[in-house]
Amino acid sequence: xxxxxxxxxxxxxxxxxxxxxxxxxxxxxxxxxxxxxxxxxxxxxxxxxxxxxxxxxxxxxxxxxxxxxxxxxxxxxxxxxxxxxxxxxxxxxxxxxxxxxxxxxxxxxxxxxxxxxxxxxxxxxxxxxxxxxxxxxxxxxxxxxxxxxxxxxxxxxxxxxxxxxxxxxxxxxxxxxxxxxxxxxxxxxxxxxxxxxxxxxxxxxxxxxxxxxxxxxxxxxxxxxxxxxxxxxxxxxxxxxxxxxxxxxxxxxxxxxxxxxxxxxxxxxxxxxxxxxxxxxxxxxxxxxxxxxxxxxxxxxxxxxxxxxxxxxxxxxxxxxxxxxxxxxxxxxxxxxxxxxxxxxxxxxxxxxxxxxxxxxxxxxxxxxxxxxxxxxxxxxxxxxxxxxxxxxxxxxxxxxxxxxxxxxxxxxxxxxxxxxxxxxxxxxxxxxxxxxxxxxxxxxxxxxxxxxxxxxxxxxxxxxxxxxxxxxxxxxxxxxxxxxxxxxxxxxxxxxxxxxxxxxxxxxxxxxx
Numbered sequence: 001x002x003x004x005x006x007x008x009x010x011x012x013x014x015x016x017x018x019x020x021x022x023x024x025x026x027x028x029x030x031x032x033x034x035x036x037x038x039x040x041x042x043x044x045x046x047x048x049x050x051x052x053x054x055x056x057x058x059x060x061x062x063x064x065x066x067x068x069x070x071x072x073x074x075x076x077x078x079x080x081x082x083x084x085x086x087x088x089x090x091x092x093x094x095x096x097x098x099x100x101x102x103x104x105x106x107x108x109x110x111x112x113x114x115x116x117x118x119x120x121x122x123x124x125x126x127x128x129x130x131x132x133x134x135x136x137x138x139x140x141x142x143x144x145x146x147x148x149x150x151x152x153x154x155x156x157x158x159x160x161x162x163x164x165x166x167x168x169x170x171x172x173x174x175x176x177x178x179x180x181x182x183x184x185x186x187x188x189x190x191x192x193x194x195x196x197x198x199x200x201x202x203x204x205x206x207x208x209x210x211x212x213x214x215x216x217x218x219x220x221x222x223x224x225x226x227x228x229x230x231x232x233x234x235x236x237x238x239x240x241x242x243x244x245x246x247x248x249x250x251x252x253x254x255x256x257x258x259x260x261x262x263x264x265x266x267x268x269x270x271x272x273x274x275x276x277x278x279x280x281x282x283x284x285x286x287x288x289x290x291x292x293x294x295x296x297x298x299x300x301x302x303x304x305x306x307x308x309x310x311x312x313x314x315x316x317x318x319x320x321x322x323x324x325x326x327x328x329x330x331x332x333x334x335x336x337x338x339x340x341x342x343x344x345x346x347x348x349x350x351x352x353x354x355x356x357x358x359x360x361x362x363x364x365x366x367x368x369x370x371x372x373x374x375x376x377x378x379x380x381x382x383x384x385x386x387x388x389x390x391x392x393x394x395x396x397x398x399x400x401x402x403x404x405x406x407x408x409x410x411x412x413x414x415x416x417x418x419x420x421x422x423x424x425x426x427x428x429x430x431x432x433x434x435x436x437x438x439x440x441x442x443x444x445x446x447x448x449x450x451x452x453x454x455x456x457x458x459x460x461x462x463x464x465x466x467x468x469x470x471x472x473x474x475x476x477x478x479x480x481x482x483x484x485x486x487x488x489x490x491x492x493x494x495x496x497x498x499x500x501x502x503x504x505x506x507x508x509x510x511x512x513x514x
Contacts, residue, residue: 096141100130100363102393103332104340106347108361112141114150114372116380116388119356128349130393131373132363136421138430140368150372153203156440162203162223162367163432166195166425167450168457169219172228173398175461176235180249180402184469185235187249191216193365193397196424197329199223200370201297204378208294210276211259212269215250216329217299224257228460232468239471244478266300266334267309270326273298274313277322281385284323295323295381303334305348314355317387324387325377326357329364331396336409349391357387364392365424395422476502 101107111129133147134140140147147154153162173190180188191198198219205211211220218231230242234252237245243253243261253261263269276296284293304310305328317324328348332339345351352359358380362373370392377388395418399406406415420426433446441449480487480495487495502509 097135100393102330103395104338106339108393110363114376116358116360116376117353118358119353123350123353127346128359128361128391130361130363131369132366133368133372134366134427134431136427136430138427138432138434140431147368150375151368152375153200153368153371156437158203159432159435160437160440162199163425163428164453164457165199165219165222166367166428167453168228168461169195169198169222170425171454171457171461172218172231175458175465176232176249177398177402179235179465184465185249187402188235189215189250189401190398191218193418193423194329194331194394195219196367196428197364197370197392197394200367201299201327201374204371204374205297206291206294207258208292209258209378210280210294210296212273212276212296212298213259213262214266214269214300214304215262215264216301218250218252220299221252221254221257221259224254224259226252226254226257226259228464229467230254232461232464233471236465236468236471237473238468239474240468241474244482245474246479267304267307267313269298270300270304270307270309270313271316273324273326274316274320274322277317277324277387278320281320281322284382284385290382293382295325295378297325297327299327299329301334302328302330302332302339302342302348303337304328305351306334306342314351314357314387314389318356321386323381323385325374325381325390326387327374327390328392329394330391331364331394333396333400333406333410335400335404336406338409347391347393349389352389355389357389359389359391361391361393364394365422365427367424367428394424397423 097110099107099109106127108127108130110132112131112133114131117123117128132141133151144154153159170192173188173192176185176188177190179185194216198217199222202220202223207224211217211224213220222231229240231252233240234243234247235249237243237247237249243251247253247261248264251262251264253259260269260272273296280294280296287293298313300310314326316322317326330339330347334342339347347361349359349361358377360373360377363369373390373392377390380386381388396406397415397419429446429450432450444452476498477495479498480491484491
């Protein structure tokens with residue numbers, strides 16, 4: 001018989017489940033931490049005119065299309081696909097949760113004190129605490145006048161932009177996953193339930209910072225300006241795909257946005273992040289302006305932490321003292337392998353002291369908390385030229401990929417509970433309802449505003465997908481490009497042989513079929 005692998009942290013201020021031990025607690029004071037967010041673009045290496053043009057075009061397209069998508073769509077273009085929720089009674093704060101339980105019966109204490117545990121600090125007794133600023137009902141755990149000192153998303157414009165991107169991500173996942181089920185694309189991976197990690201982390205970084213992601217960080221790239229057209233082109237492997245159709249869907253990459261192309265094997269990006277960090281360390285030493293300094297950020301899942309590359313990367317990062325952030329998304333499962341079968345220790349963050357690395361654990365479903373933690377981690381990594389480990393606790397609501405059926409190894413009721421009560425987008429919806437920021441919502445109430453944004457983003461995704469589907473495949477000649485700056489003689493020979501073969505066998509290679 002399958003045993004549910006988690007107890008959800010659904011302790012609200014209105015009703016406290018009897019199965020969880022929750023007592024009122026005084027809000028923790030939060031240390032004032034201020035840092036300016038840098039937005040300087042990294043200078044690109046020189047290329048030939050054609051490739052340089054592609055990069056510039058990619059960047060300009062990102063900017064133009066992002067502005068277009070944020071404009072209000074005409075009412076007649078918005079499908080009425082979202083039913084309005086029934087009016088609910090307003091929630092009033094009464095009791096603040098003190099603990100939360102994740103996959104593997106992992107119960108963690110909650111703290112609202114933002115502090116990195118440094119290598120020489122005394123490690124937390126028992127379980128490492130979980131940093132959180134906002135509870136599931138959308139209420140803040142500390143005074144709202146303190147939030148702007150540690151979060152750079154706590155203003156109407158930034159918060160609503162982050163909210164829109166999280167909704168865009170959910171709509172893209174929903175539509176592209178269905179497109180795969182219809183046979184329109186070959187593969188897809190959803191990041192449902194982890195949207196706050198992507199947007200919160202990306203908002204704390206600069207374009208100077210180099211991203212080495214796994215395959216569930218589309219939102220990080222989206223925040224940097226990667227457009228829906230570019231996501232769709234990559235998944236459909238058409239002629240506008242930056243990878244020229246040579247990668248699986250969702251294996252995104254963008255040189256212009258400092259986002260390394262994703263690789264399927266687990267953990268390969270971790271040692272690479274050390275090398276990138278070492279290069280940035282040397283560059284930072286020559287820079288006088290803080291805004292021009294950067295760090296490497298490697299995103300990975302709890303499954304990657306079970307690889308040899310994880311140990312190698314952490315050890316080298318600490319001994320070489322590089323500004324690299326190792327950001328672990330602990331969503332409870334490495335495909336079908338639960339964390340219970342992966343380790344017996346206190347998650348991933350508890351390993352950091354053994355490497356001599358600073359570390360912190362955060363609620364990955366809290367947009368503000370993730371943003372605050374990433375700001376502190378980035379500042380420490382650059383100022384001290386040392387690595388930081390961040391463990392974001394969350395839950396993977398989706399199947400691992402379109403090749404997986406997660407109901408074979410976890411309870412459907414567990415998935416539904418997280419989707420209804422532990423969802424990061426719903427949590428932020430609750431915050432907006434509490435914040436009363438109608439001024440930035442075109443005067444609409446929160447419910448109507450959210451419905452409108454969902455419809456707009458769904459329409460935009462559908463439009464991008466339909467356009468991508470109509471575009472031609474990459475030309476056969478592109479198979480031999482991009483690996484070398486100048487095409488070597490052996491590739492020229494292979495290209496010539498291939499083209500001659502196709503010419504001799506025209507009946508087997510109809511125009512456009514390749």
